[in-house]
Structure formats: C-alpha cells, structure tokens
Amino acid sequence: MAILIDENTRVLVQGITGSFGARHASLSLAYGTRLVAGVTPGKGGRKFEDQVPVFDTVAQAVAETGATASAIFVPPPFAADAILEAADAGVDLIVAITEGIPVMDMMRVKEGLRGSKSRLVGPNCPGLVTPGHGEKSHGGCRIGIAPGYIHKRGNVGVVSRSGTLTYEAVFQLTSLGYGQSTCVGIGGDPINGTSHLDVLQMFNDDPETEAIIMIGEIGGTAEVEAARWAKENCKKPVAGFIAGATAPPGRRMGHAGAIVGGEEDTAQAKKKILAECGIAVAETPDQMASALLDLWGK
Numbered sequence: 001m002a003i004l005i006d007e008n009t010r011v012l013v014q015g016i017t018g019s020f021g022a023r024h025a026s027l028s029l030a031y032g033t034r035l036v037a038g039v040t041p042g043k044g045g046r047k048f049e050d051q052v053p054v055f056d057t058v059a060q061a062v063a064e065t066g067a068t069a070s071a072i073f074v075p076p077p078f079a080a081d082a083i084l085e086a087a088d089a090g091v092d093l094i095v096a097i098t099e100g101i102p103v104m105d106m107m108r109v110k111e112g113l114r115g116s117k118s119r120l121v122g123p124n125c126p127g128l129v130t131p132g133h134g135e136k137s138h139g140g141c142r143i144g145i146a147p148g149y150i151h152k153r154g155n156v157g158v159v160s161r162s163g164t165l166t167y168e169a170v171f172q173l174t175s176l177g178y179g180q181s182t183c184v185g186i187g188g189d190p191i192n193g194t195s196h197l198d199v200l201q202m203f204n205d206d207p208e209t210e211a212i213i214m215i216g217e218i219g220g221t222a223e224v225e226a227a228r229w230a231k232e233n234c235k236k237p238v239a240g241f242i243a244g245a246t247a248p249p250g251r252r253m254g255h256a257g258a259i260v261g262g263e264e265d266t267a268q269a270k271k272k273i274l275a276e277c278g279i280a281v282a283e284t285p286d287q288m289a290s291a292l293l294d295l296w297g298k
Contacts, residue, residue: 001208002130002182003157003199004093004119005069007139012037012067012091014058014074014082016048021073024097024145025052028071031148032132032140037061039070058089069093071127071143079123080105087118094193095143096122106191113193120193126163126185129170146170146183154179156292157203159196160215161188161222162243165285169213169241172289178298181209188217196226204234211237211296213288214279218244218266224273231277239280239292242267 011028015021016038026049029035037055038048044056055061058070070091074082079098086094101123113120121128127144131151142148147167152174160166166185173180184199186192196214203209212234216223223242230238245267271281280295282288 001206003202003206003209004121004182004184005128005130005141005143007032007034007130007132007141009069009093009141009143010034010036010065010067011069011071011141011143012039012058012061012065014039014070014072014086016040016052016054016073017043017046018073018075021071022048024071024073027148028142031142033142036065037067058085058091062089062091067091069095069143072096072098072122074098076100076102080109083109083120083123084112087113087116087120091118093143094118094120095125095127096120096187096193097125097127097144098122099124101189103189103191106189110191110193121184122187122189122192122194124189125187125192126166128182128184129180130182131180144185146185150174151183152179155181155208155210157181157199157206157209157212158183158215159199159203159212160185161196161217162215165215165241165243165288168285169215169288172286173213176289176293178289178293181206190220196222197229200226200230200234200238204230204236209236211292212239213292214238214240215288216240216242216270218242218270223270227274227277227279230279237280237292237296238278239282239288239295240271240274241282241285241288241291242270242274243285 132140282291
C-alpha cells in the first residue's frame with residue numbers, strides 16, 4: 001500500500017528541460033515511474049525523450065494529463081513561485097528538490113499553502129521512493145534524486161532530513177534482505193512542508209509498513225515532537241539516528257536548518273529523548289538497520 005506515492009501516481013516535472021531536471025526525469029522514467037508531463041515556460045509543445053509532453057504551465061499539464069504529483073527542479077529564485085503554481089493547479093503532492101530557496105520565500109509558500117489540498121515535501125530534499133518489484137521496478141515510483149537501484153520492496157518505512165543518510169539506511173536494509181514500503185526525504189531546511197511527525201503518522205496508519213527508521217539531525221525540535229507522539233501512539237518499532245553529535249552550538253552544519261539553538265536542538269539531547277520514548281537509537285550511521293532489527297526482533 002505504501003504512503004504518498006505508488007505505481008498509480010501520475011508525475012510531472014517542473015524544470016524538465018534543465019540539465020538537472022532532465023537527468024533525474026530520465027532516471028525516474030527508467031525506474032518505472034508514470035512520468036506524464038514536464039513543465040518549462042516557453043517550451044510547451046516539445047516532447048521529453050520523445051514520449052513525455054512538455055507544457056508551458058502546470059495548469060495545462062494537469063488538465064491534459066491528470067498529473068497528481070510534481071517534482072520541482074527549478075532554480076532557487078523561482079522555486080517558490082513554482083511551488084505555488086503547482087498548488088494553484090490542484091496538484092496533490094509537491095516535491096521541492098531545489099536547495100537554497102530563501103527563507104522569506106518559504107514563509108510566503110507556507111502562507112500560500114494554508115488551506116490548500118496540496119502537500120509539500122521539501123524543499124532541499126531527495127524526494128520519495130516507493131520501491132517496485134523485481135529488476136524493472138514494476139509497480140514502483142521515484143520522485144526526486146534518490147538512487148533507485150538500492151531500493152527493495154518491503155515493509156520498513158524510512159523518513160529522514162538527510163538525503164545521504166536516507167540512502168545509507170536503505171542500502172543497509174536492502175543488503176540485509178529487508179525492503180522498504182516508502183522512503184521519504186523531508187529535507188533539511190528550517191521551513192519545510194512535511195515533518196517527521198507527519199510521516200510517522202502516515203507510516204503508523206499504513207498496513208504495509210511494519211517498522212520505521214527515523215533519521216534526524218541537530219537543529220529544531222521536529223524529531224523530539226515525533227518521538228513523543230510515537231511513545232503514546234505508534235504501534236510499530238522505530239529506530240532513530242541523529243546526526244551532528246560533534247557540531248558546535250551556533251554554527252550551521254550542512255543543511256540550513258542544522259544549527260543548535262535551544263536545549264533540545266543538540267544531538268545528545270535528541271538522542272536521550274528518543275531513547276526515553278522507546279526508540280532504538282543508533283550511535284553511528286552504520287548501525288541504523290541493525291538497531292531497528294534488534295528492536296523488531298528480527
């Protein structure tokens with residue numbers, strides 16, 4: 001069953017004619033994703049790889065193809081408007097891959113999405129993968145930049161602020177013979193559309209997902225809020241990892257949101273709270289899958 005995306009998701013790519021968008025649109029096609037449209041203003045009427053129609057606007061693309069999800073590969077100065085254009089067109093799921101969108105722009109996006117039916121994942125995220133079956137990934141869907149070949153269909157949900165650590169967790173699980181239901185990279189910016197808690201709640205309600213890996217980092221309190229909710233509500237085993245154990249207070253580390261501000265922002269504080277909430281905490285990245293399997297009894 002998975003969450004957010006599956007083999008029926010009809011995907012469009014905003015920025016499909018740019019080098020980055022084109023490369024990953026091609027990889028998503030190869031993975032088996034139902035890529036039905038691309039959008040680049042002024043380039044409507046073309047065909048991407050001789051099969052995917054390109055439109056000038058998202059509204060045209062949705063009207064012609066019935067697209068339900070959008071991947072945004074638009075440069076930072078224009079990305080906020082691209083997100084809002086997708087929302088205005090009624091796209092259910094908007095996945096903003098773009099890194100470096102100004103915080104003020106994201107504040108405008110958050111306000112613009114208030115009351116909207118659209119869900120935003122990202123920005124500055126690797127996107128989502130619901131793995132397919134077999135070598136051809138039949139029945140799978142890949143939106144974003146994650147390497148599809150490391151994924152395997154199964155019952156572990158993965159949610160993470162870090163793209164690289166998402167891939168590490170997925171690779172560990174697959175190597176040990178455990179597949180994934182859906183993998184969600186929520187991004188590391190201070191203002192994003194979907195939180196750990198949002199995804200944890202979806203995994204908890206998803207019958208296909210039997211266990212969860214939650215990956216966080218310094219900065220903010222999202223992981224703490226998710227852990228406290230999980231302690232009271234989650235019926236499934238959860239393992240966690242928090243990056244940034246050696247980060248000095250007040251210095252941004254990598255992601256725009258990875259900066260220690262309050263007492264619960266540090267890696268040590270988050271790890272302590274996660275453990276108190278019954279989450280198996282991996283001390284190092286190479287222990288993420290094993291920490292889950294130990295808790296899960298596998």
